[in-house]
Amino acid sequence: MKTFLFRSIIGIFFGAFLAVLFTNAIVIFEGRETLDGALFIKNSIGSILCGWFSAVSPLYFEIPSLKLSQQTALHFVTLFILYFLLAFGIGWIPFTWNSFFITVLIFIVFYLIIWTCFYLYFRQQAKKLNAELTNLQR
Structure with a gap:
């Protein structure tokens, strides 16, 4: 609960912070x-909610x-559903099939890139820790 x-x-x-940065x-x-004050508030709340569920959803890992595949699937589905509900509700993405499919494609590409970067980073960290443990045992 404390971590959450x-x-x-x-x-x-x-x-x-991102909302203020983009507004500036x-x-x-x-x-x-x-x-437009109402538009600023709507987009700021959207950005805050995006930041919140993007920071909390990695708790699956x-x-x-x-298993890693289950963690990844849960994380992906959570982000996918929450982001698209928010993006369509706020109006960040126009509700047309064409824009929906393009955004889904962009979302998947970015998700794969970010997931792969984190995977490679943590795999490298595990190798370093294992090497240090091996050195300690000698």
């Missing part, structure tokens, strides 16, 4: 002097009773 709360706070703060980028690079 800690990750929740980190995710919420990270989502809020729009103001600076598009030269806007005013913003800390359940030792699940």
Whole structure:
């Protein structure tokens, strides 16, 4: 529970940071002097929720009773459902079949890239730890 709360706070703060960062980028690079307050609030809440469930959903990988394939499937399905409900509900993605399939494709490609990077990183860390344990036994 403590880990869940800690990750929740980190995710919420990270989502809020990204919302402010993107808003500042729009103001600076598009030269806007005013913003639609309701749109800002809606997008900020969306970004905060995205940050929250992106930070909390990796907890699946800390359940030792699940295989890596089960952990990955649960993580993917959780992120997929929550992100698309949020993105369609807020209006980040227009609700057309074409935009849905393009976004799903982009989502899967990014998920695979990020998952592979984390997998390779942690595999390398495991090799280092195993090498150190081997050296300790000598």
